[in-house]
């Protein structure tokens with residue numbers, strides 16, 4: 001009777017639904033009171049001149065914007081679900097569908113070859129029939145180092161894969177297994193111990209060979225011109241020198257470096273994934289694809305089978321596009337100061353959308369159905385010319401699209417290389433086709449994942465979120481402020497790219513997806529811009545007004561004061577509730593509030609500006625890959641929970657200047673209140689500065705107390721003081737003239 005048992009079950013969490021919805025209701029009533037208070041104020045006769053009135057309106061607009069984005073975010077809390085899978089109930093191995101694994105790398109300096117090869121090895125060692133597993137690595141750097149690494153990895157896999165299978169090793173990323181951090185080192189028989197030792201030595205040999213090659217080539221590869229200008233190379237990795245048959249069958253391993261020319265836009269990761277899609281369609285053409293970033297290794301070999309529990313469920317498989325696993329990171333410290341783990345996204349939001357149409361595509365760690373990327377339905381007797389207009393001129397590509405799922409193995413290496421290199425991986429193949437517009441991963445945003453997932457959902461596809469307690473994939477989180485802010489800026493650019501395109505979720509969404517799904521996509525798309533404007537206002541206007549004796553909020557004795565207190569406490573306690581429920585602490589909440597403030601002031605602003613300038617044709621699209629090399633000193637600072645302020649002034653100046661402004665406002669404001677005695681009118685403004693300073697104590701510490709390398713340089717502080725004085729003088733002069 002095993003056939004009738006479900007492969008997975010979905011639990012709807014009634015209690016948390018009740019708590020979320022009640023909170024949404026109560027909190028929105030409080031917000032409605034706030035709007036009433038502000039609106040009624042407009043119709044009364046007040047003696048605040050035109051400029052203070054303008055400032056007052058800005059504060060009101062900020063309150064409205066934040067309320068709006070909060071409201072959109074409530075859709076994520078509407079119907080959270082969790083899922084359990086039963087891989088034991090899957091059909092026999094010979095009935096499982098084939099899988100292609102796509103791994104992307106681009107820069108051997110920022111993405112060390114050893115790290116990339118560990119990802120490759122962990123994917124090859126997935127617990128799946130090896131003849132149904134094909135691993136493709138895209139190397140956008142076109143680096144001989146990476147190709148050399150692939151050959152070394154292949155040689156090591158001969159020993160690594162049988163070792164993992166025979167002893168049931170769970171951690172199949174060799175580096176983590178041998179670093180003794182893994183929990184399944186095992187202390188078995190002496191035979192096991194000798195095998196382990198031998199395998200470890202072979203792993204060290206692989207590493208040494210890669211390091212030596214690196215030393216021979218020297219640093220600076222990514223800056224060399226070949227990274228941006230090179231022909232295509234497609235190579236099925238084989239070991240000619242070795243004519244013994246390996247103990248277990250090995251998955252296919254293919255190295256792909258697409259052609260890149262400065263004259264052709266290459267569309268970053270999305271472009272690389274589309275090339276892989278075409279090349280793989282000529283070789284294995286598997287119905288399912290697992291996409292991984294080069295640093296995201298498979299931490300659990302059973303993820304493929306878990307994903308198949310959904311893809312092979314006939315009740316949903318027809319409409320299911322992808323199974324998304326959360327992005328988790330192996331280098332997160334207990335006190336994660338930058339919120340690098342993205343707790344809210346992967347522990348709260350994605351479970352929330354999973355109860356609607358499914359999670360948003362998250363770049364890495366998802367099993368996607370190949371046909372969902374075709375853009376539209378294709379059948380065998382479609383017009384050839386029409387197909388060529390969509391998929392390009394290659395007959396081989398068209399054949400694979402038509403013969404959905406049928407592997408298309410071109411047996412002889414030479415003709416394979418010719419076809420793939422000349423066509424599928426060439427930089428001009430996509431010209432005048434629908435690649436990147438309708439077909440494959442889409443190019444209109446640097447957050448290709450978000451945009452591609454959105455289009456899939458709009459076309460009626462669904463997705464599911466699979467979040468088992470053991471992380472299935474582990475990547476490298478950003479553990480220093482500089483990388484964190486650069487990444488945050490790119491994500492903001494990507495989000496704003498979409499909001500200002502014809503795919504703006506709030507407009508493109510409603511006829512195609514439900515209002516709740518629209519709200520989720522809208523929240524993500526607009527949150528950079530909508531958080532940035534109010535947070536800049538709240539960090540400057542109440543402070544300027546406090547110093548000039550202009551009240552912006554109700555008096556403590558006014559009954560509307562209670563509304564403000566309520567909104568503040570209600571927002572904080574809801575945040576705390578979500579943090580505690582997902583394993584965080586009080587400190588986690590403070591870290592997230594600080595991260596939110598810092599990002600709104602910097603990343604969100606620069607990202608929005610970048611996207612707007614791109615739209616106006618003043619800038620070109622760019623994708624700065626995140627650094628994956630760990631710097632010992634920076635890691636040390638992160639581990640002890642200290643900010644590392646070694647980043648550009650572009651990021652530091654706004655942060656530091658606003659902190660100084662708030663310090664000035666607090667001191668000046670307190671003195672005023674003491675001498676003038678109007679604490680009743682000014683209380684809220686004094687409190688705002690207090691709160692900002694309290695949350696951002698680490699910045700104050702970096703400015704005034706720390707002496708180490710990661711502190712804020714005095715020159716930055718001095719420059720910020722000047723900016724701040726200038727702002728206060730200018731503001732006060734304008735206020736006093738117009739008053």
Ligand SMILES: O=c1ccn([C@@H]2O[C@H](COP(=O)(O)OP(=O)(O)O[C@H]3O[C@H](CO)[C@@H](O)[C@H](O)[C@H]3O)[C@@H](O)[C@H]2O)c(=O)[nH]1
Nearest residue numbers: 104105106140268269272293294363364446447487625626
């Ligand atoms: O021109 C490029 C640029 C990047 N990449 C690869 O893309 C992946 C992601 O880049 P990374 O620098 O790690 O960016 P992150 O910000 O860490 O990545 C997140 O955000 C990206 C979108 O901004 C998504 O594509 C990723 O999947 C998601 O993990 C890496 O494997 C890169 O090698 C390329 O292949 N070609």
Ligand SMILES: [Mn+2]
Nearest residue numbers: 293295475626
């Ligand atoms: Mn990454």
